[in-house]
Amino acid sequence: MTLIAVIDDDPDILDASSMVLKSKGYKVITANNPSDGFKIVKEKKPDLIILDVMMDEPDDGFFLAQKFRKEKISTPILMYTSVSKALGLDFGKNEMVPVDDFVEKPISPDELVKKVEALLHKTKEKK
Amino acid sequence: MENRKANILIVDDEKGLRIGTQRLLQDEGYLVDTAENGASGIKLALEKDFDLAIIDLKMPDFDGLEVLRVIKASKPNTVCFIATAYASYETAIQSTRLGSFGYIPKPFTPEELISQVELGIKQRKLIVDSEKLKKERDENLLEIASEKSRLNTIVKSISDGVLVVNRVGEIVFYNYAALKYLNISELKIGNRAESKLPKKILDLVNKILSSDKILLKTFTLQLELLPENQLVVEAACTPVPHPDGSILGVAIIISNITQFKQIEHIKSQFVSMVAHELKTPLAAVQGFLNILLDDSIETDKEKEKDYLNRSITRLNGLKDLVNDLLDISRMELKTKIREIEEIHLQQVVQNSIQMLEFEIAKKKISVAITLEKELPVIKADVNEISRMITNLVSNAVKYNCEGGKIFIDASAKNNYVWIRIKDSGIGMKPEEKSRLFTEFYRIKNEKTRGISGTGLGLTIVKRIVDSYHGKIEVESEFGTGTAFTVYLPINTN
Numbered sequence: 092m093t094l095i096a097v098i099d100d101d102p103d104i105l106d107a108s109s110m111v112l113k114s115k116g117y118k119v120i121t122a123n124n125p126s127d128g129f130k131i132v133k134e135k136k137p138d139l140i141i142l143d144v145m146m147d148e149p150d151d152g153f154f155l156a157q158k159f160r161k162e163k164i165s166t167p168i169l170m171y172t173s174v175s176k177a178l179g180l181d182f183g184k185n186e187m188v189p190v191d192d193f194v195e196k197p198i199s200p201d202e203l204v205k206k207v208e209a210l211l212h213k214t215k216e217k218k
Numbered sequence: 219m220e221n222r223k224a225n226i227l228i229v230d231d232e233k234g235l236r237i238g239t240q241r242l243l244q245d246e247g248y249l250v251d252t253a254e255n256g257a258s259g260i261k262l263a264l265e266k267d268f269d270l271a272i273i274d275l276k277m278p279d280f281d282g283l284e285v286l287r288v289i290k291a292s293k294p295n296t297v298c299f300i301a302t303a304y305a306s307y308e309t310a311i312q313s314t315r316l317g318s319f320g321y322i323p324k325p326f327t328p329e330e331l332i333s334q335v336e337l338g339i340k341q342r343k344l345i346v347d348s349e350k351l352k353k354e355r356d357e358n359l360l361e362i363a364s365e366k367s368r369l370n371t372i373v374k375s376i377s378d379g380v381l382v383v384n385r386v387g388e389i390v391f392y393n394y395a396a397l398k399y400l401n402i403s404e405l406k407i408g409n410r411a412e413s414k415l416p417k418k419i420l421d422l423v424n425k426i427l428s429s430d431k432i433l434l435k436t437f438t439l440q441l442e443l444l445p446e447n448q449l450v451v452e453a454a455c456t457p458v459p460h461p462d463g464s465i466l467g468v469a470i471i472i473s474n475i476t477q478f479k480q481i482e483h484i485k486s487q488f489v490s491m492v493a494h495e496l497k498t499p500l501a502a503v504q505g506f507l508n509i510l511l512d513d514s515i516e517t518d519k520e521k522e523k524d525y526l527n528r529s530i531t532r533l534n535g536l537k538d539l540v541n542d543l544l545d546i547s548r549m550e551l552k553t554k555i556r557e558i559e560e561i562h563l564q565q566v567v568q569n570s571i572q573m574l575e576f577e578i579a580k581k582k583i584s585v586a587i588t589l590e591k592e593l594p595v596i597k598a599d600v601n602e603i604s605r606m607i608t609n610l611v612s613n614a615v616k617y618n619c620e621g622g623k624i625f626i627d628a629s630a631k632n633n634y635v636w637i638r639i640k641d642s643g644i645g646m647k648p649e650e651k652s653r654l655f656t657e658f659y660r661i662k663n664e665k666t667r668g669i670s671g672t673g674l675g676l677t678i679v680k681r682i683v684d685s686y687h688g689k690i691e692v693e694s695e696f697g698t699g700t701a702f703t704v705y706l707p708i709n710t711n
Contacts, residue, residue, distance in 0.1 A: 100662070101498060103528055107505030114515035124664070145494065197501035200508050200515065 093211060094118045094135060098128035098155070099143035099171060104196070108141065111200040112207070125155045132164060139211055142190070143171040160189040167191040167210050224339050225249040225266070229259030229285060230274040230301070235324075239272070242328050243335065256280025263289045268296050269342045270335065272322065275302035275309060283312060290317040295345045297338040301326075379451075379472030382458065383411045383423050385465055399451050399472045401443065416441060419453050423468045426457050432465055433457070440475065450479040491658045495539055495673065499532040535670055542674040545605075546657075549681050556599040563628055563637060564589055566600065570608040574615055582621045590629040597709040598686055606682045607637070609675040610702050614641035616669050617700070633707055634688070640701035646694040654692060655680040679704075 095117050097108050102123060109119040120135055122128040132140060140159070144152035156168050168190040191213075194206055226248050230236045233254070240250045251266070253259035256279045263271055271289060275282035286298050300313040303324040310321050319341055322334055373380055379396030383389055389409050397405060402414055412420055422437055436456045443449040452475045458466045506525040509515050517525075571578070571585060578585060596603075614624045618641045628637040644665045646654070653659045658673035660666070679702075683690045686706055694700040 101502060103502035103532060104505060106528075107502065107509055107525075110509050110515060110517075111505075111512075114512075196497065197504040200512050 092116075092118050093139070094120065094137040095139045095141060095207065096120050096122070096128070096132050096135065096137040097141045098122045098125070098131075098152075099141075100124060101143070104143070104171075108203065111203055114200075115204050117207075125151050128155055129158060132159065132166065133162070137166060138214075139207060140166050140168045141171060141194075141207075142168055145172075156190050167214050169194060169206060169210055171196055223247055223249045224269040224342070225251065226335070227251050227253065227259065227263055227266075227268045227271040229253045229256065229263075229271065229277070229282075231255055231277045232274070235274075239331065242331065246332060246335075248335070256282070256285045259285050260288050263296065264292055267293060270297045270299070270338045272299045272301050272335075275300055275313075276304065283309070283316060286313060286316050286318055295342070295349065297342045297345070299334060299338060377474075379470075381415075381470040381472070382467055383415075383427075383470065384467040385427055387411045387424075387427070389414060390467065396470075396472055399443070399449075399474065419455070419470065422453070422455050423470070426455055426468050427465060429465075432459055432463065434459065447476065447479045447483055449474070450476050488657065492543065495658055496536065499536045499539075502532045503529045531670075535672070539672040539674070542672045542678060545678055546674065546681065549678075549685065556602070558597050558599060560595045561598055561600050561603055562595060563593055563603075563635065566604045566607055567626055567628070567637075569604060570611050573608060574611055577612070577615045578624075581615060581618060583615060583618055583624060584622075585624045585626065587626045589627070593628060594630050594635055594708045596635055596706055598706070602682045602685075603706075606679050606704065607639070609679050610639045610704070613675060613702075614639050614643065614700075616671065617641065617666070618643040630708065634705040635708055636703055636705045638701055638703040640699065642699045645696040645698050645700055647696050651692055651694055 093116075095112055097105055097112070097119060098121070099105050099108070100123050105121045105123060109121055112119050120131050120137065122131050128142070131137075142152050142156060152170060156170070159166065159168070170190040170193050172193055172195055192206060192210055194203065198206075226243055228236055228239050228243075228250060230239070230252070231254055236252050236254065240252050243250045251262055251268070253262050256277045259271075259273065260280075262268075273282045273285050273289075277285075282300055282302070286300060289296060289298060294317070297319045298317065299320045299322050300309070300318045301322040301324055302309065305321065305323040313321060319338055320334055322331065326334075373391075374393045376393070377395055379399045380391070380393045381389060381396040381400075382391035387410060389405065389411055390407060392405055392407075397403075400414075400416065405414055411423060415423070418439055418441060422439055426437065434457065436454050438452055438454045440450060440452050443451060451472050454471045454473070456469050456471075458469050460466045506529045509517065510522060510525060567587060567589065571587075611624065611626070618624065622642040624642075625640040626637070627640075628635065630636075646661060650661045655676050657677050660671055660673045680690060683704055683706070688704060688706040690705075691703045692700065693703075
């Protein structure tokens, strides 16, 4: 069964996202801070990580993503953002921001699932 | 001279000739003075400014040529004649050299004398006119020079940089501000623009110079001279037109817009932060509602109720945030109408405690209030002061431990009333303390997780305190607690 890790400091977002993903048959693990997030990914080796960009600090999500890559964890990362457009951040898929796709919050369940499926499909093809 | 009679001096030791000549010339309408020897002739000539002098060559005291020399030396514009019965080629040359206009041989007929005098007067007129023209011209030049230097002084002293490039690309004018902004240490009139100006400005100047038709329009560009908005200037380039329709050059005005840029940056950062803070609760509520509407997601009654309750909580938070933002903007615009009245701090503190009763009881916190009995009355808007105290007490509750304590003390010292709100809560690290009053800053760690807030509470407190010319101090130790002390000036009138 496909395992997805959701890391976000907002408990409501965590719950809502888990609910949506579980209803589509995914297994979900959650963490509400970067250090717990790192731990569950390292231990449970999920197939996909959904990561919020702003946790304790505005760029905690980026640092965590970089940390995963430094530790040779190549699990695809879907990043939750809420103000990337307002901040004028136009991320590219480069080494500085080692994530595979972005989702702008808020997002409908359908869109979230579509993004997740696309990303999982892409990774499978690579393998 | 045209409107007055010409005056003539006759220097001659021969009385008959002297008087005869005087009478003759007076009859012709001239003013005539006479001197009977060289010395008195010189004296008279130097005292008055004669148009014309007729000097006898041979006199007992002075030689006529010597008299001529002395008069010419100090009155070069007096037209002089030498009159003599001993006319010789040598004296004629010598007298001309010394500046004599003519040579009148004696004896002379009245007609001869008058025609010579008329010639002399004409000459004098020419001399005076040309003197006058010269003087006028000199005065004009002086005026232009002082006008130019005044203009120079003005342009050099303005704080914007001014620089002019001519049509062949040479710098022909600049002021010191231009050097400062463009960081040029050495510049001479005539230097090539391309060796001195930043490329972006140069490109614009060349574009203006090479355009076919003159657009009397100012082109502007912004240059970041020091990174991260430390020094940003705007260069406004305007073509300088020649009356014939061609371009003489380009005038460049350089203004420092660093402050605007910095404010712009702060503003856009603030807008982003507000957007983020507004969007986060929206996303949570939308997430819950989407689940409730989605038939493919199974939920039970209990879960549905939980999601709805949590949505309401987030919406309440959103409402608080919007209210805080409105308060801040009102404070900034100073549109908030203050109702200044006498305030008893005891009462305000009591009211705040009452408002927070529920939260205090829930966390089993004990509150100890020690207010000085004779606290001076302060004059302020009661809503603002109570907002300030409520925010501080609310923080002391939120960031306290279960069963913790809050101490509220107040007293007067010198010109201030101070009130301290101290808690036995989680405290702060020094780096957290320094960012405390920043908009939306919230300390986030394991202990603060689950504590809700807008991140604007202390910002509002600080603004209220500042608006009353008070001050706020923070003492805090991580793990032990925090104390905020507010000083408000006692209004003596």
